[in-house]
Amino acid sequence: MPPTPTKIKLAAGNNTLAIHWSDGHESAYPYRYLRGKCPCATCDEAAPVPEQAVGGLPILGQKPLHPERAELVGRYALQIYWSDGHASGIYAFPYLRALCPCPECTAMREVAEPRG
Amino acid sequence: MSSRVSPQDVLNALRAVKDPDLGRDIVTLGFIKELEVGDSRVSFALQLTTPACPVRDQLVAQARAAVAALGVAKVDVRLAAPAPAHAQSRTLIPQVKYSIAVASGKGGVGKSTVAANLAVALHRAGATVGLMDTDVYGPSVPILMGGSDAPYVVEGKIEPPVAYGIKIISMAYFLPKDEAVIWRGPMLHKTIQQFLGDVRWGELDYLIMDLPPGTGDIQLSLSQSIPLTGAVIVSTPQDLALSVASKAIAMFQKLNVPILGIVENMSYYLCPKCGNREDIFGHGGAREAAKKLNFAFLGEIPLDLSIREQSDAGKPVALDDSTIYGKAFQEVAGTLAAQVMIRNFDKAEDISIE
Numbered sequence: 001m002p003p004t005p006t007k008i009k010l011a012a013g014n015n016t017l018a019i020h021w022s023d024g025h026e027s028a029y030p031y032r033y034l035r036g037k038c039p040c041a042t043c044d045e046a047a048p049v050p051e052q053a054v055g056g057l058p059i060l061g062q063k064p065l066h067p068e069r070a071e072l073v074g075r076y077a078l079q080i081y082w083s084d085g086h087a088s089g090i091y092a093f094p095y096l097r098a099l100c101p102c103p104e105c106t107a108m109r110e111v112a113e114p115r116g
Numbered sequence: 117m118s119s120r121v122s123p124q125d126v127l128n129a130l131r132a133v134k135d136p137d138l139g140r141d142i143v144t145l146g147f148i149k150e151l152e153v154g155d156s157r158v159s160f161a162l163q164l165t166t167p168a169c170p171v172r173d174q175l176v177a178q179a180r181a182a183v184a185a186l187g188v189a190k191v192d193v194r195l196a197a198p199a200p201a202h203a204q205s206r207t208l209i210p211q212v213k214y215s216i217a218v219a220s221g222k223g224g225v226g227k228s229t230v231a232a233n234l235a236v237a238l239h240r241a242g243a244t245v246g247l248m249d250t251d252v253y254g255p256s257v258p259i260l261m262g263g264s265d266a267p268y269v270v271e272g273k274i275e276p277p278v279a280y281g282i283k284i285i286s287m288a289y290f291l292p293k294d295e296a297v298i299w300r301g302p303m304l305h306k307t308i309q310q311f312l313g314d315v316r317w318g319e320l321d322y323l324i325m326d327l328p329p330g331t332g333d334i335q336l337s338l339s340q341s342i343p344l345t346g347a348v349i350v351s352t353p354q355d356l357a358l359s360v361a362s363k364a365i366a367m368f369q370k371l372n373v374p375i376l377g378i379v380e381n382m383s384y385y386l387c388p389k390c391g392n393r394e395d396i397f398g399h400g401g402a403r404e405a406a407k408k409l410n411f412a413f414l415g416e417i418p419l420d421l422s423i424r425e426q427s428d429a430g431k432p433v434a435l436d437d438s439t440i441y442g443k444a445f446q447e448v449a450g451t452l453a454a455q456v457m458i459r460n461f462d463k464a465e466d467i468s469i470e
Contacts, residue, residue: 004372004467005467006467006468007467007468007470008467008468008469008470009470010469010470069469070469071469072343072467072469073340074338074339074340074341074342074343074344074371074372074373075339075343075344075371075372075373076339076370076371076372076373077340090340093372
């Protein structure tokens, strides 16, 4: 069985979301990074996440990007409700694990797809 | 023996009783509750994880015998209601302990008949059961269950009709007869969500869901809306049926839904006149596939005229466990209940989000 999350901490400090996995691995995802990797159909990987609302008007008193809440989708994914209003991303567990930015996981990805 | 036995003596004696499916003794498993030791009397409750546990009576008898062997004059063993599982507690169906989807690769394998009879068999084994007919296109459950009652709405919730002790919901109740459902995804998703969240199911041990054949919107909707306890795959013995069923299996695996087991339906035909047995669709193909794929094999259901006749008449064969067919469903239900118990016992069900 592939590893699944056992514990998810939305505010793990340093603007990161932390996941404790069933195989003991720990992941910490910076919010902006995770938001930028939203897998929903309307998100475009190439376009960066806007710092403020589309239209350019500054929103006063807005807290920086963070996940307001998250819900399990069936047994296989996490749906994150971001503070910028975006909530259509369903992050499947294997996808989340593949996104883990820790040095160990990054090194394994480099081996799999070495950058030139 | 005039000296009292101590609670510890009782527990030590009970350690000799092992659950055959979980492989551990009932004290370690935490099944013994409310232990009371009197002068010549010991009483306790046996709290199993499912009321339809097939070895329930055996465990009660063994527990009673183990304590009686200590010389206790009166041993009272009662069955306690199973502790609620927590997996569903934050979902649309918080009062349902176990949600089980009955699926098949292709149509025509008798999935709805198996689902309905499985529900009846589980109920007869002592569980509270609901039956959700999610086959929006060809809802056949109400016919199988002889239902003539209609659901009604009370304070915004749908009160499901009850047949043979089982609460039922089906698209058939909401459509005029012979009207077709020609819907796209979002409507189907909404229907599933309503069947889950807007129906007053009450406390259920099992919610059996009859899925449409194949792998489509409804399967996905269900797998996204709740953390399904698991899926039962129905197949005929033919290889062809299985290779299509393997698509359904692959889908559930991708969605992290455990495959609780495989049922071989239309396994063989028994002539009612001469008793001759014909393996019309071959035989044993599903059992072999289950072995190869490392899934539990839940049992064989024979092909029989009376199953079809009873189904059309709205009397599920599982109601009568003196027949071969009734017994077959009883065995499948028991094996399924054991599988649910094994799967759910050790797991840290809750993924905590904070």
